[in-house]
Amino acid sequence: MQHVVIVGNGATGVAAAIRVRELQPDWRITMISGESTYHYSRPALMYIFMGHQRFQDTKPFEDSFWPEQRIELLKDWVLDIDATAKTLQLHRNAPLTYDHLLLATGSKSNKFGWPGQDLDGVQGLWDLMDLRRLYKTIERTRRAVIVGGGLIGIELAEMVHSCHIPVSLVVREKSYWDNVLPYEESQMVTRHIREEHFDLRLETDLKEIIDDGSGRVAGIVTGNGDRIDCELVGLTPGVHPNIDLAKTSGVPTGRGVLVDDALRTQTDGIYAAGDCSEIVKEGDQRNLIQQVWYTGKAQGRVAGENIATGQATAYEPGTWYNSAKFLQLEYQTYGMILPTVTAQESLWWEHPNGKHGMRIVHADGCVTGFNLMGLRYRHDVCRRWIEEQRSVDYVLEHLAEANFDPEFFPRFEAAISQQLKGARP
Amino acid sequence: MITLDDQLDFDEEKEFGAPVAPHSARPPRTVAERVGVAMVAIGTIALVAMYFAGPFLGGWGSLLVGYFLPAVGGVLAFVARYRGRPVGIYHDGIAFSSTTHRGVTAWLLAFGITGFYVALYFRDDLTGALGHDFIAPLVTITNPLAQLLASQDASHWFLYGFLYTLSVTVFGVRMWMRYRHNRYQRLRTVSVVFFQLVLAFLIPNLLILFQSKEYYFTYFWPLKPEYLYPSAWQSAEGTVAFFFYWSAFMSLIATPILTYYYGKRWYCSWVCGCGGLAETLGDPWRQLSDKSTRAWRIERWMIHSVLVLVIALTVVLWVNSAQEGRVLGDFSQAFSTFYGLWITMIFSGVVGVGFYPLLGSRVWCRFGCPMAAVLGIIQRVKSRFRITTNGSQCMSCGNCSTFCEMGIDVRAYAQRGENIIRASCVGCGVCSAVCPRGVLKLENGPEGTRFKV
Numbered sequence: 001m002q003h004v005v006i007v008g009n010g011a012t013g014v015a016a017a018i019r020v021r022e023l024q025p026d027w028r029i030t031m032i033s034g035e036s037t038y039h040y041s042r043p044a045l046m047y048i049f050m051g052h053q054r055f056q057d058t059k060p061f062e063d064s065f066w067p068e069q070r071i072e073l074l075k076d077w078v079l080d081i082d083a084t085a086k087t088l089q090l091h092r093n094a095p096l097t098y099d100h101l102l103l104a105t106g107s108k109s110n111k112f113g114w115p116g117q118d119l120d121g122v123q124g125l126w127d128l129m130d131l132r133r134l135y136k137t138i139e140r141t142r143r144a145v146i147v148g149g150g151l152i153g154i155e156l157a158e159m160v161h162s163c164h165i166p167v168s169l170v171v172r173e174k175s176y177w178d179n180v181l182p183y184e185e186s187q188m189v190t191r192h193i194r195e196e197h198f199d200l201r202l203e204t205d206l207k208e209i210i211d212d213g214s215g216r217v218a219g220i221v222t223g224n225g226d227r228i229d230c231e232l233v234g235l236t237p238g239v240h241p242n243i244d245l246a247k248t249s250g251v252p253t254g255r256g257v258l259v260d261d262a263l264r265t266q267t268d269g270i271y272a273a274g275d276c277s278e279i280v281k282e283g284d285q286r287n288l289i290q291q292v293w294y295t296g297k298a299q300g301r302v303a304g305e306n307i308a309t310g311q312a313t314a315y316e317p318g319t320w321y322n323s324a325k326f327l328q329l330e331y332q333t334y335g336m337i338l339p340t341v342t343a344q345e346s347l348w349w350e351h352p353n354g355k356h357g358m359r360i361v362h363a364d365g366c367v368t369g370f371n372l373m374g375l376r377y378r379h380d381v382c383r384r385w386i387e388e389q390r391s392v393d394y395v396l397e398h399l400a401e402a403n404f405d406p407e408f409f410p411r412f413e414a415a416i417s418q419q420l421k422g423a424r425p
Numbered sequence: 426m427i428t429l430d431d432q433l434d435f436d437e438e439k440e441f442g443a444p445v446a447p448h449s450a451r452p453p454r455t456v457a458e459r460v461g462v463a464m465v466a467i468g469t470i471a472l473v474a475m476y477f478a479g480p481f482l483g484g485w486g487s488l489l490v491g492y493f494l495p496a497v498g499g500v501l502a503f504v505a506r507y508r509g510r511p512v513g514i515y516h517d518g519i520a521f522s523s524t525t526h527r528g529v530t531a532w533l534l535a536f537g538i539t540g541f542y543v544a545l546y547f548r549d550d551l552t553g554a555l556g557h558d559f560i561a562p563l564v565t566i567t568n569p570l571a572q573l574l575a576s577q578d579a580s581h582w583f584l585y586g587f588l589y590t591l592s593v594t595v596f597g598v599r600m601w602m603r604y605r606h607n608r609y610q611r612l613r614t615v616s617v618v619f620f621q622l623v624l625a626f627l628i629p630n631l632l633i634l635f636q637s638k639e640y641y642f643t644y645f646w647p648l649k650p651e652y653l654y655p656s657a658w659q660s661a662e663g664t665v666a667f668f669f670y671w672s673a674f675m676s677l678i679a680t681p682i683l684t685y686y687y688g689k690r691w692y693c694s695w696v697c698g699c700g701g702l703a704e705t706l707g708d709p710w711r712q713l714s715d716k717s718t719r720a721w722r723i724e725r726w727m728i729h730s731v732l733v734l735v736i737a738l739t740v741v742l743w744v745n746s747a748q749e750g751r752v753l754g755d756f757s758q759a760f761s762t763f764y765g766l767w768i769t770m771i772f773s774g775v776v777g778v779g780f781y782p783l784l785g786s787r788v789w790c791r792f793g794c795p796m797a798a799v800l801g802i803i804q805r806v807k808s809r810f811r812i813t814t815n816g817s818q819c820m821s822c823g824n825c826s827t828f829c830e831m832g833i834d835v836r837a838y839a840q841r842g843e844n845i846i847r848a849s850c851v852g853c854g855v856c857s858a859v860c861p862r863g864v865l866k867l868e869n870g871p872e873g874t875r876f877k878v
Contacts, residue, residue, distance in 0.1 A: 034429060034432050041823060043820045044822035044823055048441050050518070052519060052827070053823060055440075057827045060836060062717060062718060075433060091433070128435065128441075129431075132440065134447070164450040164451070165448065293821075294820070298817075323863060325862070332818075379815045379818055406609045406858070407609050408612055
């Protein structure tokens with residue numbers, strides 16, 4: 001019987017644990033986290049704060065699942081890895097030996113050395129501690145400033161807004177999230193944020209966060225010298241791989257924990273997957289760091305499989321996809337779509353009401369990606385079309401097959417098809 | 426500075442398990458909403474006064490002030506409240522509110538509704554035992570409407586039907602406003618209000634006006650078992666015969682066909698009166714349903730036991746009737762009385778609705794309704810209905826499970842990329858509406874593709 005230890009109980013760690021159990025019914029599996037006893041859905045942190053759900057509602061598995069699957073849960077911090085003795089030093093518990101170790105330590109919030117970034121009232125939105133901080137700060141908050149845009153920024157803004165507290169969003173970009181979204185999509189999001197009464201300040205830098213004299217936030221000063229008084233500053237300028245444990249333990253790291261495409265680190269018996277990993281693949285120009293829920297889950301599954309079988313099945317990223325919700329505006333994306341995509345490389349349709357939009361990206365007459373705003377489309381169908389390299393004409397002809405909006409919703413496929421056929425290359 | 430020990434000692438289940446509002450600010454109320462709330466308050470006070478002092482505002486005056494003023498006020502308040510918010514999914518504060526999260530208000534409401542049901546169902550017993558008729562003053566106030574519709578004074582069942590319909594309508598407006606961006610929800614809400622108002626309230630009363638037997642076109646055997654009892658057959662002539670054939674047709678032929686094509690939802694969340702009340706008045710409490718596998722186990726035992734019971738009862742009654750009462754005379758009578766008391770009155774009424782604020786809105790539908798059991802078996806075994814999961818896009822947030830009134834752990838399927846095909850799903854569509862990643866879709870399609878993994 002071998003012992004698999006997984007550091008981190010997020011989407012990646014859990015996917016790996018389940019996969020190992022499927023393939024190795026007798027092995028011992030231990031999952032360690034210092035943050036929470038049970039796996040919870042990190043994206044659901046906002047729903048706890050807004051009162052949509054309780055913490056226990058955000059646990060994807062019933063508590064009985066873990067003993068049934070004989071996955072041991074340990075709430076503790078791993079301080080150090082002794083790779084030769086295959087032993088973990090824990091903060092509270094006795095050292096733990098392993099046969100296979102998976103690092104699924106996730107990521108950490110970025111901080112850019114802004115003056116005042118460590119004041120009381122400044123925070124990100126990443127874990128349960130951030131949520132606890134937010135509860136403390138929000139009571140005295142009359143205005144909040146969120147710096148950094150992106151998906152977590154808008155979530156944090158929505159959370160604060162749900163307390164009927166005015167929010168300013170300070171964003172460097174010209175248009176919301178336009179470092180990821182093409183112009184029209186980004187414009188739609190920008191309009192939507194403003195319609196919902198957020199004070200969105202584009203092309204604005206954070207210069208410094210002001211101390212009220214007691215170590216608390218009094219306000220911020222922007223790059224152009226404007227001062228915004230506030231008690232809460234949310235910093236959400238993205239995340240980076242959490243490689244602290246790997247670093248102290250001598251597991252080779254770059255920006256993330258370096259692994260091959262089978263998610264093995266250079267240290268014997270140690271794997272890394274999910275947000276913390278940096279995949280080095282021969283022939284690829286750039287190493288792969290993926291930091292969304294879906295890729296974490298997919299990498300965890302592959303790592304679990306490789307640990308359980310001893311084989312080196314490669315992690316295949318597959319056709320990229322992601323989805324999100326900006327306040328009430330839903331967004332789905334299939335295939336890799338660059339923010340710089342031009343009108344020659346893509347077709348854009350937008351409903352006159354400005355609340356639904358679709359972009360079809362193409363190369364050499366074949367469809368390579370979809371962006372969907374305020375529309376739901378079928379993952380399987382879009383992926384298949386991209387992988388089968390379907391022509392733009394074919395896709396426009398069959399668009400209705402991909403629609404995934406609820407029954408009785410207005411359908412725009414006829415209008416989309418008609419307009420885009422006229423505009424296609 | 427937060428230390429490693431702080432985090433290890435932090436009890437997330439305790440801190441975030443019984444949530445408190447992070448901030449005391451309340452949503453601003455518009456003038457129209459305040460006026461609406463005031464109308465509800467004034468009407469309710471007037472009703473209480475009339476309960477003790479008699480309908481002192483005259484026939485129609487009392488009815489309008491005591492019942493319709495709060496109803497109109499409620500509609501106004503709901504419309505004003507939700508119009509003031511941007512269109513979309515707003516569940517803010519549901520886990521903080523005393524009313525929607527088993528606080529004092531919820532308990533008081535539960536006591537109130539339960540008490541009303543007890544007073545209603547056991548009116549004669551209570552009047553006999555206590556020498557006081559608690560329901561009579563409320564009934565009297567509805568007389569003008571009963572006269573108008575059925576040309577007779579109101580009975581306590583008239584009062585019940587009236588209040589039921591009023592609740593479905595007022596809270597139907599609330600449901601419409603909440604989900605006005607979602608055409609599935611809008612149509613479904615209009616449907617349940619229509620079936621309750623017209624087929625379960627106006628028509629049964631008009632039937633009385635035209636000297637016919639009271640009959641509900643929206644209830645069928647086995648939810649309304651007496652519709653296929655031998656007694657219904659024996660008295661069958663003229664319109665009553667039509668009622669019997671209609672019941673038999675709906676129960677035995679239409680139900681399997683419609684359920685095959687559309688799933689259980691054609692009835693449970695579009696037509697049925699119990700479902701109608703759950704989807705409107707019950708909506709604020711849908712998140713209270715128990716999602717544990719333990720509850721699921723209990724559910725399967727209970728609901729199928731009731732089904733067995735009602736089938737046995739019907740068979741016994743027919744056998745007894747064929748034997749002209751010689752074999753099972755007393756037993757069949759006692760069996761029928763037992764079912765009427767424990768299942769119909771106590772389970773579906775007192776517990777089913779009275780416990781809305783504590784156990785959620787679908788307790789009866791989930792654990793007791795024999796019609797739901799039949800529909801569920803068909804839906805599970807042979808139907809084109811399913812909830813499709815969109816690829817692997819679920820991020821396990823749990824909104825779908827939380828807001829499933831039937832206590833289905835929708836997420837357990839969605840996060841594995843599996844379609845959801847469960848006997849209990851009534852197809853309300855709220856899981857699909859609340860999903861922040863657009864992962865779920867209710868649809869009918871070829872049977873072969875239902876169980877996708």
